[in-house]
Every structure is written in structure tokens, then in C-alpha cells.
Amino acid sequence: MASVTVRSSSHDYEVLIGKGLRRNLGEVISSGYTSILVITDSTVQDYYLQDVQESLAEAAPVFSAVVPAGESSKSMGRYEDLLDRCVELKLDRNSLIIALGGGMIGDLAGFVASTYLRGIDYIQMPTTILAHDSSVGGKVAINHPKGKNLIGSFYHPVKVIYDMETIETLPESEIRSGYGEVIKHAFLSDAEWAHRLLKGKLSELSVDQLENDLMRGIQVKASIVEKDEREAGIRKYLNLGHTLAHAIEAELGYGEITHGEAVAVGLLLMMKLSNDLKGAELPLQDYKEWLIRNHYPISVLNRIHPEQMVEKMKLDKKTLRQKINFVLLHELSDPYVVEIEENQLVEHMSLLMNEVSGE
Numbered sequence: 001m002a003s004v005t006v007r008s009s010s011h012d013y014e015v016l017i018g019k020g021l022r023r024n025l026g027e028v029i030s031s032g033y034t035s036i037l038v039i040t041d042s043t044v045q046d047y048y049l050q051d052v053q054e055s056l057a058e059a060a061p062v063f064s065a066v067v068p069a070g071e072s073s074k075s076m077g078r079y080e081d082l083l084d085r086c087v088e089l090k091l092d093r094n095s096l097i098i099a100l101g102g103g104m105i106g107d108l109a110g111f112v113a114s115t116y117l118r119g120i121d122y123i124q125m126p127t128t129i130l131a132h133d134s135s136v137g138g139k140v141a142i143n144h145p146k147g148k149n150l151i152g153s154f155y156h157p158v159k160v161i162y163d164m165e166t167i168e169t170l171p172e173s174e175i176r177s178g179y180g181e182v183i184k185h186a187f188l189s190d191a192e193w194a195h196r197l198l199k200g201k202l203s204e205l206s207v208d209q210l211e212n213d214l215m216r217g218i219q220v221k222a223s224i225v226e227k228d229e230r231e232a233g234i235r236k237y238l239n240l241g242h243t244l245a246h247a248i249e250a251e252l253g254y255g256e257i258t259h260g261e262a263v264a265v266g267l268l269l270m271m272k273l274s275n276d277l278k279g280a281e282l283p284l285q286d287y288k289e290w291l292i293r294n295h296y297p298i299s300v301l302n303r304i305h306p307e308q309m310v311e312k313m314k315l316d317k318k319t320l321r322q323k324i325n326f327v328l329l330h331e332l333s334d335p336y337v338v339e340i341e342e343n344q345l346v347e348h349m350s351l352l353m354n355e356v357s358g359e
Contacts, residue, residue: 003017004017008225033094034094034095035089039066039099040065040101044069044102065081075142096121111153114153129210132218136225164210172202176258177258179213180267181260181263240270240327241264243316248300257300265301268287283332324342
């Protein structure tokens, strides 16, 4: 079992990574909770809920709440349903919420924990590669119909428990989704790591390589969060690729493509803007080939309209005074934030769409 310690202003917490951890939760979760509510989704429920409940049976009364799988559950309605469940079960300030699932569940359950009784403990138990990013750093949120994660807070878990065995049941789309964030972390931190990833094929990943990539991604996230917990400065760099990604998700409907796939497409625009507007020499062609080789849905660029994307981007959390801020790269591992004019965004999105369609 490997571990990383994340330091926050409220408390330090461990990220534990290993195989079979869900069956030994009594050994890694502090005792003394009056009750435990496991929040999961309709897909994860069938695989892992029973294991988690049985491993905690002697610790405290264990309850569950299940929401439909998919990004559409990160809604005000599901949030209200879960609060109703907390009240129904009479959870108190010594109760614990466990977020068992992918990034959607982590965000939703974490937001419930952050607001119920003004905040109770919660633990992240990610079951996807993508959630190696979202489970660390204390951002929890639900979506608004006009934009992703517009309703949320900063609220850190007391622990993150990453059972690597849960990765074995992931479909190909979820592996792609997870590596959208993994490659983002590589672009932010280490050119050599990024070039290694760009040569690879996700279907040929070894377990050791996967665990190593996840650990490195968590370390990158943790190191940035510790320096800028509330996104006043360098934490904004973690939004690399996300400005277009969030706009695509809002435009197509949450769940049409996965979040990580949208991020991967967003990174494509980031590279083009960095190269064409700011004179960088990022490996744009190598990245396009990596996306195609690993079956990322870059064809979604042919389904969007640049002008509408710009309007969506104005609702992004990084937008200030209606000016759209993008995270770009001087070179791999050297990010910065800059305002991009609307006409430039429209022009370069149109160019990118033409390149993707082969025109």
C-alpha cells in the first residue's frame, strides 16, 4: 500500500492506494463514528457496495443511498434527495459520509457532507481513474443547467482510499476519461512523462504503469493544492483544458461524453492557442495522434458552434468581468493564465474544427 499526505489549512489527510482496501476499511478508518452513510451510484452499487458495508459492519450502523449513474445526477434535485436521506437517518455531527464511486459521486457526496449540519466528515473512495484528480483537493460541487460545478464549496475529505482493484471493472471509455486528467498532470509538471504517455496506447497499460501514473498525478495535484488551496493563484493551472471542456459538457448535455474525454479535447485547443497565439512549440501533432490512437471523441468538435462555446465559457469560474481566462503553456511543465479575446477564440476554434474534419 502506498500513501501520499495532502496538507490543507483545515487538516492533513492521507491518500491511500492499494489492492483490496475496500475489504479492510475497519483498519484504515477511525472508529468513533455514530453512523455511516455510503453514497454511491447505480453502477458501482452492484460491484462494491456490499464489500464496503460488510467491512464497516462492526464500526457503526451503516446505511446507503444510491443515485443514478452519470453526470446528470450532479443536480440540485439529487442533492436535495440526499439531504432528505441524511435527515431521515438522523445523521449527526459525528456521522461519516463515504463517497463510493467516480468523480460525480465524489463531488455530489462531498457537497452534501460540506453543507449538512454545516459540515460533517466524509471519505473519498474513488472507483475510476478520473477520480484520482477530483478526489484530492477539496473541491465539491453540483452542476447548474447553465454551467458545470457552478454551485459548490471547498471542503476536504478526512481520507482518500483508492482500491486499485476497482479499476479492473472499468469500461474503455472510463480509462480514456481518466487519462484525460493524467496527461493534463503530465503537461503541467514533467515533459519527459508527457512524451512517454504520448507514445503509449491505453489498451496496453500495465497495472504497474497505471498505479505509477495515478500516484504521480495525485502528487502533482497535492503539491499545487498545498500552495494554493482556494484557487487564488497557481491552482488555476489545474484547469488546463477545462475551459473548453466544461463548455462542451454544458452544450452537449452532461453525460454525452465523459468529463475526462472533454478535458482531452479541451487540451487540444489549449495547445493550438499556446502555439499559434503565444509562439509555443508544443507537440500538437503528437497529441492529435495520441487522441486518435486511443479513440478519443474529437469529432465532437464538429458538433459545436464556436460562438456558442464562447458564451458558455463566459460562465466558467475563471472568467472575470466577462473576460475569458485560459490556462496555456509556454512549454510543457510551464503553465500560465492569460485573457483570450472572443474573436481569437472563435477564429482558432473554427480552425481547429476544420483541421479535425480534414477540410
